[in-house]
Amino acid sequence: MFQERTAKYELIARGRELEYIFHPRSIALVGISSDPKNFTAGHGFLKGLLEFGYCGQIYPINPKAAQILGLKAYPSVRDAPETVDHAISLVPAPLTPQLIEDCGAKGVKVVHLYTAGFAETGEKEGERLQAELLARARRLGIRIIGPNCMGIHYPENGITFDMRLPQGAKESGRISFLSQSGGNAVDLVHAGPFRGLYFNKVVSYGNAIDLNESDFLENFAADPNTEIIAAYIEGIKDGRRFWQALKEAAKFKPVIVLKGGRTAAGAGAVGSHSASMAGNEDVWKTLLKQAGAIRAYTMDELADLLVVFSHLRPLAGRNAGVIGVGGGNSVEAADLCEAAGLFVPALPIDIRKQLREFTPEAGTGIRNPIDTTNLFSPKELSRTIELVAGCAGIDFLMIQHQLGISFLRDEGRALFEAALDAMIETAVGIAKPVTITLRHRGGAQGMSLLAETQEKCVKAGLAVIPSIERAAIAISRFVSYHEHRNGVQPRGAGI
Amino acid sequence: MFQERTAKYELIARGRELEYIFHPRSIALVGISSDPKNFTAGHGFLKGLLEFGYCGQIYPINPKAAQILGLKAYPSVRDAPETVDHAISLVPAPLTPQLIEDCGAKGVKVVHLYTAGFAETGEKEGERLQAELLARARRLGIRIIGPNCMGIHYPENGITFDMRLPQGAKESGRISFLSQSGGNAVDLVHAGPFRGLYFNKVVSYGNAIDLNESDFLENFAADPNTEIIAAYIEGIKDGRRFWQALKEAAKFKPVIVLKGGRTAAGAGAVGSHSASMAGNEDVWKTLLKQAGAIRAYTMDELADLLVVFSHLRPLAGRNAGVIGVGGGNSVEAADLCEAAGLFVPALPIDIRKQLREFTPEAGTGIRNPIDTTNLFSPKELSRTIELVAGCAGIDFLMIQHQLGISFLRDEGRALFEAALDAMIETAVGIAKPVTITLRHRGGAQGMSLLAETQEKCVKAGLAVIPSIERAAIAISRFVSYHEHRNGVQPRGAGI
Numbered sequence: 009m010f011q012e013r014t015a016k017y018e019l020i021a022r023g024r025e026l027e028y029i030f031h032p033r034s035i036a037l038v039g040i041s042s043d044p045k046n047f048t049a050g051h052g053f054l055k056g057l058l059e060f061g062y063c064g065q066i067y068p069i070n071p072k073a074a075q076i077l078g079l080k081a082y083p084s085v086r087d088a089p090e091t092v093d094h095a096i097s098l099v100p101a102p103l104t105p106q107l108i109e110d111c112g113a114k115g116v117k118v119v120h121l122y123t124a125g126f127a128e129t130g131e132k133e134g135e136r137l138q139a140e141l142l143a144r145a146r147r148l149g150i151r152i153i154g155p156n157c158m159g160i161h162y163p164e165n166g167i168t169f170d171m172r173l174p175q176g177a178k179e180s181g182r183i184s185f186l187s188q189s190g191g192n193a194v195d196l197v198h199a200g201p202f203r204g205l206y207f208n209k210v211v212s213y214g215n216a217i218d219l220n221e222s223d224f225l226e227n228f229a230a231d232p233n234t235e236i237i238a239a240y241i242e243g244i245k246d247g248r249r250f251w252q253a254l255k256e257a258a259k260f261k262p263v264i265v266l267k268g269g270r271t272a273a274g275a276g277a278v279g280s281h282s283a284s285m286a287g288n289e290d291v292w293k294t295l296l297k298q299a300g301a302i303r304a305y306t307m308d309e310l311a312d313l314l315v316v317f318s319h320l321r322p323l324a325g326r327n328a329g330v331i332g333v334g335g336g337n338s339v340e341a342a343d344l345c346e347a348a349g350l351f352v353p354a355l356p357i358d359i360r361k362q363l364r365e366f367t368p369e370a371g372t373g374i375r376n377p378i379d380t381t382n383l384f385s386p387k388e389l390s391r392t393i394e395l396v397a398g399c400a401g402i403d404f405l406m407i408q409h410q411l412g413i414s415f416l417r418d419e420g421r422a423l424f425e426a427a428l429d430a431m432i433e434t435a436v437g438i439a440k441p442v443t444i445t446l447r448h449r450g451g452a453q454g455m456s457l458l459a460e461t462q463e464k465c466v467k468a469g470l471a472v473i474p475s476i477e478r479a480a481i482a483i484s485r486f487v488s489y490h491e492h493r494n495g496v497q498p499r500g501a502g503i
Numbered sequence: 504m505f506q507e508r509t510a511k512y513e514l515i516a517r518g519r520e521l522e523y524i525f526h527p528r529s530i531a532l533v534g535i536s537s538d539p540k541n542f543t544a545g546h547g548f549l550k551g552l553l554e555f556g557y558c559g560q561i562y563p564i565n566p567k568a569a570q571i572l573g574l575k576a577y578p579s580v581r582d583a584p585e586t587v588d589h590a591i592s593l594v595p596a597p598l599t600p601q602l603i604e605d606c607g608a609k610g611v612k613v614v615h616l617y618t619a620g621f622a623e624t625g626e627k628e629g630e631r632l633q634a635e636l637l638a639r640a641r642r643l644g645i646r647i648i649g650p651n652c653m654g655i656h657y658p659e660n661g662i663t664f665d666m667r668l669p670q671g672a673k674e675s676g677r678i679s680f681l682s683q684s685g686g687n688a689v690d691l692v693h694a695g696p697f698r699g700l701y702f703n704k705v706v707s708y709g710n711a712i713d714l715n716e717s718d719f720l721e722n723f724a725a726d727p728n729t730e731i732i733a734a735y736i737e738g739i740k741d742g743r744r745f746w747q748a749l750k751e752a753a754k755f756k757p758v759i760v761l762k763g764g765r766t767a768a769g770a771g772a773v774g775s776h777s778a779s780m781a782g783n784e785d786v787w788k789t790l791l792k793q794a795g796a797i798r799a800y801t802m803d804e805l806a807d808l809l810v811v812f813s814h815l816r817p818l819a820g821r822n823a824g825v826i827g828v829g830g831g832n833s834v835e836a837a838d839l840c841e842a843a844g845l846f847v848p849a850l851p852i853d854i855r856k857q858l859r860e861f862t863p864e865a866g867t868g869i870r871n872p873i874d875t876t877n878l879f880s881p882k883e884l885s886r887t888i889e890l891v892a893g894c895a896g897i898d899f900l901m902i903q904h905q906l907g908i909s910f911l912r913d914e915g916r917a918l919f920e921a922a923l924d925a926m927i928e929t930a931v932g933i934a935k936p937v938t939i940t941l942r943h944r945g946g947a948q949g950m951s952l953l954a955e956t957q958e959k960c961v962k963a964g965l966a967v968i969p970s971i972e973r974a975a976i977a978i979s980r981f982v983s984y985h986e987h988r989n990g991v992q993p994r995g996a997g998i
Binding site (some may be wrong): 170202240249336337340377454458 | 591624667670684685686698764769776828832837838839840842846865869871951955958
């Protein structure tokens, strides 16, 4: 116990070494377009910093402009009136060696290269440029993020990589995400508020010629404001260091890893994306398992896992209580739960009796899954949820709510809203973890009702997962994680 | 060849025996509520018939009403002024034996029992009622659909089971669906127009005490207006007959089967849903495979398969050309394709050279998947699609279009629309099959743009599949089906 605590503080001390990267006193945008109408990445970064309320100095660097978006511009980073801690490179690749020299002269600590066109092109010249860049940065004591990446999103400090994020993305959270793909990083942050996911630090680090996955993993592991770590990784720079960092991080926090390039086709794509070696799938499988990391196979799965890990308390077992409407749909839910390694045990007779008191006999099922027409009767829906949650043998609930477009009409709408409110209130109030799945029948109306309903559920703090299949997979891995940590054997089905 | 043609006509002759079920000259709604404001199933059926333009006589049967929704009502089915071919039972289960007697006296040919509360309740009384019902029907020469089901949707003849269907569902198509679940049947028909799926006959047949899966399968197999058959089945009544019917049907048409209750939990749910025995999963696996049926594991998969089978020409091989934006997303697409049994071969150098002529070097990939910022440049996007489609080694294309919410603003919107139009026009024009996947970043705006874009693509006749993972799975089974039919070995990767 004492040893473990010592290890934790050593980990924090090591991870803190990089903390300065996230707290620059000033940021220079080198090579930002002088045309404010220009729809460029540079303006995306600049507007993002302004919208997120970054408090440090911002220096647009462009030799042809006097000012950009109301900020005084400078011909070179050397001309900035005060210290520059962080520079974002927006210049073409061939100009980056000079940029590094300028940054060195100015005392810049970190250069984030949005600039692409290096080793990932597969061309000799790109590789040469990349090597030269790194050599110069090392000589000048500059740390590099990238190249070929989106850099840092750290709302706590008013830093972001995208001006187009929804309002909710400004809110800080307890998830940190390191991503070798800029698109994946931006996508996840974009979707965050809609899924109830809020971020502490997000780093898109591209080709990782200097700062790499292990650096960020160590920092996230050490950060007391990071409770869950997610990673999208295509290749690793130093296997031994990464293994050590992953093992240490996973000791203290859930680490969810999506490994890009697990197949031959994916590995080929990895080469031309981040100039990485994808590595052997069997090695990755063993490494992630032994480190105690949680694996995701798609970005959708990664987001689902984040929803479950950030919203649900640890689960005691694998017994699901499933509530929804539709016999075929209930059968499918049961099949999908069991296929994912969960159980859907028949409820005890006394609970069924109580359910039957207010559940019509015809066209319903109360065995589990509960197939109930009471999905649209507020009181009865609440009572159903409470009865299933009150069953000692049920570890968690999965509620499937049906969004028929008929609800948009007349009295149907009020009925739907009342039942939804009752469901949310009850689901939030019960002692057992719950996931919500919203089913709609397509079309613009169905989608709009889905979006609205999901926003309501997420606002109430509920875990919303788009399908029962995805919910079952995420929950199963969540339980496996806690079983692994607690050294318990998977608990069997049956009540 | 001659033998096969003979078999086909024998099949048609047998299947035609039931055709009268879909062509009733009149329909009685027995037990429909007299209150027009009542939100009941009976009014759903009645309004559905009126909205779909059913041309036969409609007789609402209710002893307490003089007329319902403007139609003259009758106290008993016996009082209808003319022949009644088809009766829909909306009365409580205990009243159904008397209803059958009345129908027998009137010469009704088919009774569809929406009424539930029979063997599926697991109660002795329900089982007894069900047996009595069947005995009376047999004695009186009445065929039964159900009980515990939604019955027939046959837009060709103005018959439907749901008044709340979208306009597009009135259009007839070439898919027929037999479903032991009413919810699954209604869901699929609802979602149909949004996915470009149009139906010939859909039958929800519930407990199947008389007419069962084999009857409908034979009818669909024989129907020249049915080109693709889909089935959701929980249990079968006569294994030998079903095996024969399935084998025969699959000889002439694709038959896509979702078997509900493939796990212990699912089988338990099947019992309380349609009072069926789920049967052994291994037997089902072998049976479906040997019959040459295509298997779906969820209703989503079933719909995806229907989209692919109804929209794409048979594929020559498994080589995908994948076009999208985002490096991480491209890596994931490649991984998912290969995991599903497809290939994503590197494009030949000459094609890559041509792509590079108009694809920026930085931040893109042209190996395959094509990761291109040109997704938003109409001309370049069209040219990209044409070049990949023109590559001899590529069998089909998968295009992922990105729907950023930024597109909703100002000039971004016009640019997005122009690129989308170019994509649709080119995708429709090329000689190779294409699937479209639309990615959005969540929220009400993202969903609304998704719905709008999907409607546009579907209207143009394109196959839209919600994710690359689902598209890859559906295409892989589609290719397997044609490989199996043509007796060819799966073709390897590489160009």
